[in-house]
Each structure stands twice: as structure tokens, then as C-alpha cells.
Amino acid sequence: MGTGHGHGHGHGVSAGSDRRYLLGALGLIAAFMLGEVVVGVIAGSLALLSDAAHMLTDAFAIVLALLAMRIAARPPRGGFTYGLKRAEILSAQLNGLTLLLLAAYFLYEGVRRFLDPGPVEGGLVLITALVGIVVNVAATWLIGRADRTSLNVEGAYQHILNDAVAFAATAVSGLVVLLTGWTRADALASLFVAALMIKAGYALIRDAGRVLMEAAPAGMDPAEIGKMMADRPCVVEVHDLHVWEITSGSPALSAHVLVEPKGDCHAVRRDLQSLLHDRYEITHTTLEVDHASEDDLHCGESHGPRHVPLEVPAHDHGDGCH
Missing domain, CATH: 3.30.70.1350 (Cation efflux protein, cytoplasmic domain)
Known part of the structure; x- marks a missing residue:
């Protein structure tokens, strides 16, 4: 009888590089998010506030990713014969759940604002959203250079990528409000952001759930x-x-x-x-x-x-x- 074990690593980027890219993206997002909350309140824009909340989950996702990477790097010991590698999967599930919960809130607020719209400063919304696109594209590029085969890193990446698309929708709503005064466009943009959150959150929970249920990897029959x-x-x-x-x-x-x-x-x-x-x-x-x-x-x-x-x-x- 013969029993064989093969071991290897599927990551092409070092954990140290991954952490540097994630920290760089975290700095960009945290700085912009604080400013966006202030502008969102001043402009009365639900779209900006929903974007800021999405960016908060971006920052949360990156912090969780960094913590999970540190935990997962610990060597096997005691009863944990594989180490704590699945901390990354738990992080991805928590990221997905956070997205779904926030999406539910902004769906509710978006419908309420659409039925009963308030004043919105279209100019402030447009300028802030355009800056947000630049910040998110830069953050997406940084995280995209990390190892995205990890659901942990992919979770943070999907958060930020979706936020970049959301800012584009918010910029359009700001332009519509500025040119036409139709403030319901702001509520529509927030509903679009919520839809993106649901899509990304569901995908993360589904993929992480497959790992936790020990299903065969996607693409393997x-x-x-x-x-x-x-x-x-x-x-x-x-x-x-x-x-x-x-x-x-x-x-x-x-x-x-x-x-x-x-x-x-x-x-x-x-x-x-x-x-x-x-x-x-x-x-x-x-x-x-x-x-x-x-x-x-x-x-x-x-x-x-x-x-x-x-x-x-x-x-x-x-x-x-x-």
C-alpha cells in the first residue's frame, strides 16, 4: 500500500505585497469616505450617503481581509491541522452579509425618498461623485494587483469595484438634478447602488458557502x-x-x-x-x-x-x- 501527500501554494503574489496593496487602498477609501459623509449631509443626497456607507463596508472588508490574512498565516497547531486558513472564508461571508443588510436599508430609504423627495444639491453631488470615481478606480487598481484567487481579497475587490460603478450612477444623478431639478434621480441612484450591493453580497456568500460546505471547487467535476x-x-x-x-x-x-x-x-x-x-x-x-x-x-x-x-x-x- 502507498499513501501520498502533495502540498503546494496557489498564490502568485506574496502575502506581504497583498497587505501593502490592501493598506494603500484602505488609506484612500477612509480619507475620502469621511469627506463624502460631510458633503452628503450638506447636499441632502441619499445617493452620496449610500455611497459613503458602501465605502464604509469597503473599509470594513479590507480591515477584515488584513486580519484574516494574518490569522490564516498562522501555522497548523493542536487540533487545527490545516491551520486557520478558513478565517478568510468567514471574512468573505461576513462581507457578503454586510452588503446585503446595507442594501436592504438603502432599498427602503430609496423607495421612501422617491415617493417623498427632498431638496438635493446636484452640483455638490456631481463633483463628489466624480472624485469618488477616481478614488475607487485607484483603490481597485491597488487591490487588483493582490492575489484575487483568495475569496478574502476578492471580497474586498468586489466591494470597491461595485462602489466605482455606483459612483458613476451617482454622478449621473447629480448631473440630472443640476440640469433639470428632478431630485428623484438621487433616489433612483441609491436604488441602483443597493442592487449592486445585493449582486456582490450574494456572490460572496454563495462562493464562501461552497467552501464551508466542502463542495467541489467551481469548475471541477x-x-x-x-x-x-x-x-x-x-x-x-x-x-x-x-x-x-x-x-x-x-x-x-x-x-x-x-x-x-x-x-x-x-x-x-x-x-x-x-x-x-x-x-x-x-x-x-x-x-x-x-x-x-x-x-x-x-x-x-x-x-x-x-x-x-x-x-x-x-x-x-x-x-x-x-
Whole structure:
């Protein structure tokens, strides 16, 4: 019997670089957010205040991302055999939930303001929104240079990217108010911001939920992977196959593999690990490899190498095992 473990890292950017980019974006957002709250109150603009609230969640998302990165970097110890890597996933879920809660509030306020609009200073809204676009584009560029395979970083990125689009809508509403005096445009812009928040929040909760429920990573079909493994030379059967993510960007796989009686278990294990790494970028594998019994072999002669329990027929390899 052979048991193999493969370990690797799917991050192309160092954690130190990620932290610098996130801190730079945090500084830009925090400074602008404070000014936007003041201008939003003076201008009487719900769109600006909703943008400011969105920026508050941006800052919150970045702070959570930085904390989660520090926690996740701690080495495995005690009962936490994978370390605390899933702190990043909990951060992403909290970011998504925050977006949904704020969206609900601004949907309510947006409808109320649309039905009963108040005075809005269109000029102040337009100027502030244009500056906000510049700030958010700069912050988005900074975070975009970090490792976005992490749901933690992706959560912060999605917050800021959506806010840049929201500022564009707010700028349009400010221009409409300035040129026509139709103040309901401000409420419509806030409703648009809320819709963006719902879209981003739902995506974050969905993706983080898949990791927490140990579903196969998006884009990976366990049935396809099992058939591919069963079709390799010397393999009689693959069963107890599990594919999941330790954290975002860190897929893992475990399986029990039966090989032909004269097959080299260690060679089969190395071949499968290399295949999984090259084709699916699965860097953490645990393969239990055994020789097949006579019963297994007779079954294999009838059906060819199999992936159990899916029982996907595979090609006959003849005498290609060494």
C-alpha cells in the first residue's frame, strides 16, 4: 500500500505585497469616505450617503481581509491541522452579509425618498461623485494587483469595484438634478447602488458557502476527475473520491485507488498526483493506493477500470502497466 501527500501554494503574489496593496487602498477609501459623509449631509443626497456607507463596508472588508490574512498565516497547531486558513472564508461571508443588510436599508430609504423627495444639491453631488470615481478606480487598481484567487481579497475587490460603478450612477444623478431639478434621480441612484450591493453580497456568500460546505471547487467535476484517474495505466478502480477546498485557491483531493496485482503502487500514485497537479492545479492530494484483489480484478475484466460509485467505464490498458 502507498499513501501520498502533495502540498503546494496557489498564490502568485506574496502575502506581504497583498497587505501593502490592501493598506494603500484602505488609506484612500477612509480619507475620502469621511469627506463624502460631510458633503452628503450638506447636499441632502441619499445617493452620496449610500455611497459613503458602501465605502464604509469597503473599509470594513479590507480591515477584515488584513486580519484574516494574518490569522490564516498562522501555522497548523493542536487540533487545527490545516491551520486557520478558513478565517478568510468567514471574512468573505461576513462581507457578503454586510452588503446585503446595507442594501436592504438603502432599498427602503430609496423607495421612501422617491415617493417623498427632498431638496438635493446636484452640483455638490456631481463633483463628489466624480472624485469618488477616481478614488475607487485607484483603490481597485491597488487591490487588483493582490492575489484575487483568495475569496478574502476578492471580497474586498468586489466591494470597491461595485462602489466605482455606483459612483458613476451617482454622478449621473447629480448631473440630472443640476440640469433639470428632478431630485428623484438621487433616489433612483441609491436604488441602483443597493442592487449592486445585493449582486456582490450574494456572490460572496454563495462562493464562501461552497467552501464551508466542502463542495467541489467551481469548475471541477468529481465524476470527470474520477473517470480520468480510472483511465490511467494500471488502475483497476477508484473509489471514496472527495474533492473540496481547504480555503479559496487551495483545492484538495483524497481517494482510494486499486491497481493491478503486478502494478507499482508508488509509480501509480506519482502519476496520478502529477496529473491532478498539471490538469486541475490540485496541490494537496491524499491517495491510498493498494493492489486489487482477485474479486476486484474479475470485476475489472468485465467492466474495465472503474470510478466507484459512479461506475464510469474506462478504456482497457492491456499490458501497459510497469
